[in-house]
Amino acid sequence: xxxxxxxxxxxxxxxxxxxxxxxxxxxxxxxxxxxxxxxxxxxxxxxxxxxxxxxxxxxxxxxxxxxxxxxxxxxxxxxxxxxxxxxxxxxxxxxxxxxxxxxxxxxxxxxxxxxxxxxxxxxxxxxxxxxxxxxxxxxxxxxxxxxxxxxxxxxxxxxxxxxxxxxxxxxxxxxxxxxxxxxxxxxxxxxxxxxxxxxxxxxxxxxxxxxxxxxxxxxxxxxxxxxxxxxxxxxxxxxxxxxxxxxxxxxxxxxxxxxxxxxxxxxxxxxxxxxxxxxxxxxxxxxxxxxxxxxxxxxxxxxxxxxxxxxxxxxxxxxxxxxxxxxxxxxxxxxxxxxxxxxxxxxxxxxxxxxxxxxxxxxxxxxxxxxxxxxxxxxxxxxxxxxxxxxxxxxxxxxxxxxxxxxxxxxxxxxxxxxxxxxxxxxxxxxxxxxxxxxxxxxxxxxxxxxxxxxxxxxxxxxxxxxxxxxxxxxxxxxxxxxxxxxxxxxxxxxxxxxxxxxxxxxxxxxxxxxxxxxxxxxxxxxxxxxxxxxxxxxxxxxxxxxxxxxxxxxxxxxxxxxx
Amino acid sequence: xxxxxxxxxxxxxxxxxxxxxxxxxxxxxxxxxxxxxxxxxxxxxxxxxxxxxxxxxxxxxxxxxxxxxxxxxxxxxxxxxxxxxxxxxxxxxxxxxxxxxxxxxxxxxxxxxxxxxxxxxxxxxxxxxxxxxxxxxxxxxxxxxxxxxxxxxxxxxxxxxxxxxxxxxxxxxxxxxxxxxxxxxxxxxxxxxxxxxxxxxxxxxxxxxxxxxxxxxxxxxxxxxxxxxxxxxxxxxxxxxxxxxxxxxxxxxxxxxxxxxxxxxxxxx
Numbered sequence: 111x112x113x114x115x116x117x118x119x120x121x122x123x124x125x126x127x128x129x130x131x132x133x134x135x136x137x138x139x140x141x142x143x144x145x146x147x148x149x150x151x152x153x154x155x156x157x158x159x160x161x162x163x164x165x166x167x168x169x170x171x172x173x174x175x176x177x178x179x180x181x182x183x184x185x186x187x188x189x190x191x192x193x194x195x196x197x198x199x200x201x202x203x204x205x206x207x208x209x210x211x212x213x214x215x216x217x218x219x220x221x222x223x224x225x226x227x228x229x230x231x232x233x234x235x236x237x238x239x240x241x242x243x244x245x246x247x248x249x250x251x252x253x254x255x256x257x258x259x260x261x262x263x264x265x266x267x268x269x270x271x272x273x274x275x276x277x278x279x280x281x282x283x284x285x286x287x288x289x290x291x292x293x294x295x296x297x298x299x300x301x302x303x304x305x306x307x308x309x310x311x312x313x314x315x316x317x318x319x320x321x322x323x324x325x326x327x328x329x330x331x332x333x334x335x336x337x338x339x340x341x342x343x344x345x346x347x348x349x350x351x352x353x354x355x356x357x358x359x360x361x362x363x364x365x366x367x368x369x370x371x372x373x374x375x376x377x378x379x380x381x382x383x384x385x386x387x388x389x390x391x392x393x394x395x396x397x398x399x400x401x402x403x404x405x406x407x408x409x410x411x412x413x414x415x416x417x418x419x420x421x422x423x424x425x426x427x428x429x430x431x432x433x434x435x436x437x438x439x440x441x442x443x444x445x446x447x448x449x450x451x452x453x454x455x456x457x458x459x460x461x462x463x464x465x466x467x468x469x470x471x472x473x474x475x476x477x478x479x480x481x482x483x484x485x486x487x488x489x490x491x492x493x494x495x496x497x498x499x500x501x502x503x504x505x506x507x508x509x510x511x512x513x514x515x516x517x518x519x520x521x522x523x524x525x526x527x528x529x530x531x532x533x534x535x536x537x538x539x540x541x542x543x544x545x546x547x548x549x550x551x552x553x554x555x556x557x558x559x560x561x562x563x564x565x566x567x568x569x570x571x572x573x574x575x576x577x578x579x580x581x582x583x584x585x586x587x588x589x590x591x592x593x594x595x596x597x598x599x600x601x602x603x604x605x606x607x608x609x610x611x612x613x614x615x616x617x618x619x620x621x622x623x624x625x626x627x628x629x630x631x632x633x634x635x636x637x638x639x640x641x642x643x644x645x646x647x648x649x650x651x652x653x654x655x656x657x658x659x660x661x662x663x664x665x666x667x668x669x670x671x672x673x674x
Numbered sequence: 675x676x677x678x679x680x681x682x683x684x685x686x687x688x689x690x691x692x693x694x695x696x697x698x699x700x701x702x703x704x705x706x707x708x709x710x711x712x713x714x715x716x717x718x719x720x721x722x723x724x725x726x727x728x729x730x731x732x733x734x735x736x737x738x739x740x741x742x743x744x745x746x747x748x749x750x751x752x753x754x755x756x757x758x759x760x761x762x763x764x765x766x767x768x769x770x771x772x773x774x775x776x777x778x779x780x781x782x783x784x785x786x787x788x789x790x791x792x793x794x795x796x797x798x799x800x801x802x803x804x805x806x807x808x809x810x811x812x813x814x815x816x817x818x819x820x821x822x823x824x825x826x827x828x829x830x831x832x833x834x835x836x837x838x839x840x841x842x843x844x845x846x847x848x849x850x851x852x853x854x855x856x857x858x859x860x861x862x863x864x865x866x867x868x869x870x871x872x873x874x875x876x877x878x879x880x881x882x883x884x885x886x887x888x889x890x891x892x893x894x895x896x897x898x899x900x901x902x903x904x905x906x907x908x909x910x911x912x913x914x915x916x917x918x919x920x921x922x923x924x925x926x927x928x929x930x931x932x933x934x935x936x937x938x939x940x941x942x943x
Contacts, residue, residue, distance in 0.1 A: 518793050525792030526778075526785055526803070529771075533779045536768035543728055545754035545782040545846065554789065 122173040122187040126194025126247070129169035133162050134198045137226065140217035141625055146225050148619075149302035150275030158225055160272060166195040166243050170250035185251040192247020193240055199226050200236040207232040259323060267316030274311060275303045280367065280618060287364060356509055360502040369501040370617045372573060375508035376566050377613045380590045381597070381605035382515040383562025388591065389600035389648070390528060391555035392535025394456045396587055397463025400443070401436045401560040403470060403582035405567025408432040410485035410577050411478070418478070418485050425491035425572050429565070436564020437557040444556035448549055451538065463587055470579040484578035488571050508569055515562050519602055522558070531555055589613070592630055596637055598644025607645050681706040681882050682727070682758075682850055686736035687746075689719075689726055689906075696722040698906040699736065704850065709876055709883045711893045714903035720886045721763055723903070724852050728760050729753040741849070755783040759843035760852040763886070765835045769828035773819060773838050776827050777810040780845030810845065817841040817871075833864055844875075851875065853885040857892050865889055869896050894918070 145157035170191040177183040211218040227235020282298035360368040412428035533541040597608025616623045682704040689697040697719040725731045729750040738746040791799035817837040857865040887893045894914040902910040910920045
């Protein structure tokens with residue numbers, strides 16, 4: 111024991127210091143100060159505090175986990191990590207009191223230091239910070255010691271309460287519209303949860319999670335014992351409930367949030383398409399925005415009521431053409447890159463994306479698609495006599511597109527073609543040796559992926575009623591790729607979750623928007639380290655859990671009919 | 675064994691990699707219904723020859739005839755569709771797919787459903803899939819992997835992976851099966867089982883078998899003919915007994931020590 115002590119302390123110190131450096135960095139780039147203005151629970155918790163304590167808590171938890179099950183050592187490791195995490199911040203506080211750091215680091219302001227040292231001045235403040243972060247570390251130790259079935263609900267309770275607090279402004283706004291200002295003010299004060307309400311929420315969520323953990327399992331078991339027909343009815347019922355929820359969603363959300371939901375939907379659509387190309391078939395396409403642009407410009411040129419309009423079709427007449435043109439573009443891109451793999455494919459597709467954007471910007475095509483001035487006066491879709499102008503109405507068009515794309519993706523993923531794509535992703539040479547035609551299979555992936563993206567582009571054009579080349583930057587390709595990585599490669603629910611986190615969140619939280627790219631990067635790095643398979647991994651990785659089914663299906667007699 | 679007619683034959687097949695001649699003017703016959711081994715030291719061009727037959731490499735000279743048709747110049751998927759299957763020296767399963775899915779991919783040449791049928795959920799597609807899955811389960815059972823269908827390939831143990839690879843090759847209902855070191859990494863007991871299994875493939879399913887093998891016990895135990903390659907050139911050909919006595923093989927390739935070992939091996943067999 112004694113011989114191990116120094117090494118385990120060293121590990122805790124190292125993890126603590128990492129947490130401290132992370133906190134120091136987010137402080138030095140100005141996030142902490144900006145987030146201090148966002149209260150989660152009125153007068154109690156601000157976003158900045160979450161930002162400062164979360165790294166310590168997470169890394170202290172890691173330090174504690176490495177100690178095995180020993181209460182004393184768990185607590186000690188937590189304390190050590192917590193205290194260590196305070197050291198980099200104390201250095202910052204002390205330095206700031208001696209030198210004017212703002213010359214070098216413009217974001218290190220007295221206001222930031224006041225957040226870190228609780229406004230107590232360098233000496234008292236440092237001690238206080240040391241104490242508070244030490245307590246956070248010990249808390250991580252305590253959480254590890256108490257049994258899982260209690261720890262998990264509490265952590266979820268805290269997390270969800272904070273998330274609700276984060277969205278206070280939006281939630282309170284909606285509550286005001288539905289139940290009046292009085293009710294809203296009862297729960298929220300300004301842009302934050304009232305402390306008592308937060309406490310009630312926390313208790314309710316914790317108990318709810320705890321209850322579901324015991325009951326949910328039993329329910330799932332009961333359902334799995336039911337006959338297949340009944341199981342299917344239950345699944346249909348759940349699907350129907352989700353559909354119903356999606357249908358009434360715009361009424362709950364209101365205009366602004368419906369707009370946000372539509373933007374998320376467009377990215378879901380693109381994500382589903384890229385998921386086929388990258389997630390299913392393993393073809394890394396970095397120029398995916400090209401098909402989005404082609405779909406959008408097709409819609410624009412075919413329907414525009416302005417001088418650039420060619421055909422003056424309605425939205426619905428033009429839509430199939432947009433999808434077909436994009437799919438054809440997918441094949442055109444696919445042909446020259448058939449023999450390319452991995453990095454090479456990525457580079458070529460990257461170039462293709464840029465070519466399309468630059469063509470859209472060019473003088474050469476200016477007479478057809480408007481160059482930098484773009485295409486204007488694209489009509490909204492008509493629907494039984496009126497035009498779907500409001501975001502709440504347009505939402506349904508996008509919802510329909512997403513449902514269609516999700517359905518097609520799901521059916522394909524379980525089909526022969528889906529299997530061919532998977533084989534292609536795993537080992538192209540062997541796939542070919544098994545009789546899979548590489549050309550057709552790859553082109554289908556490109557074409558179907560491009561069709562989804564083209565559909566998204568067409569909807570995007572009609573939604574905005576005018577489009578410009580600068581809407582089709584490389585950034586879109588990267589956003590879509592990141593969202594399917596975060597969500598889980600090859601997983602359909604993963605695409606939805608990824609789009610909600612990466613597209614929905616920054617639109618709802620303006621503080622996040624400012625640091626969007628930083629958050630993308632950090633999230634991507636953390637995900638790759640902690641959960642490389644994504645938030646909702648695809649079924650392939652979960653399938654092993656149900657292996658018994660097969661034994662039943664086998665009849666032991668039939669052995670040899672297999673051959674010939 | 676009298677050669678009736680050969681199902682697979684090569685004449686003067688040459689394959690070069692830059693200045694290196696991996697296979698040099700190779701004439702080779704695979705009689706229908708036989709078990710033939712190709713042996714030779716590392717780098718002799720055995721696997722290269724397999725890759726030429728299966729269309730993975732384009733040959734630089736000569737021709738390959740299968741079932742009366744020239745197949746050199748055809749793509750690997752076309753050749754697979756002509757009922758030639760293979761396994762790999764270093765197992766190349768689709769690691770993140772389940773055992774059943776691996777076999778279903780092997781069945782590709784016999785599946786015809788269109789992807790639109792899958793999207794629309796057509797009856798024909800569903801029935802084809804159902805039949806294919808049943809067939810795949812039978813194959814799993816045939817190679818002794820019953821109940822492991824939903825395991826991911828990379829989670830199977832080594833011997834099971836080898837057997838799954840054979841099952842995947844069988845899914846194509848091959849007339850010719852190319853096995854690249856099927857007993858690599860196996861202990862003598864497992865090798866003997868595999869040997870027995872390979873013989874069953876020929877006797878019960880009528881598959882003509884060509885194998886590359888290093889284990890002389892296996893080679894001498896099951897092959898009807900043996901071809902010896904060295905530096906891409908055929909240096910000997912004949913029955914196992916003839917090969918063991920062939921002075922050129924013993925001296926130029928096997929060396930004295932190995933030759934003695936080989937003698938003992940054949941005595942045991």
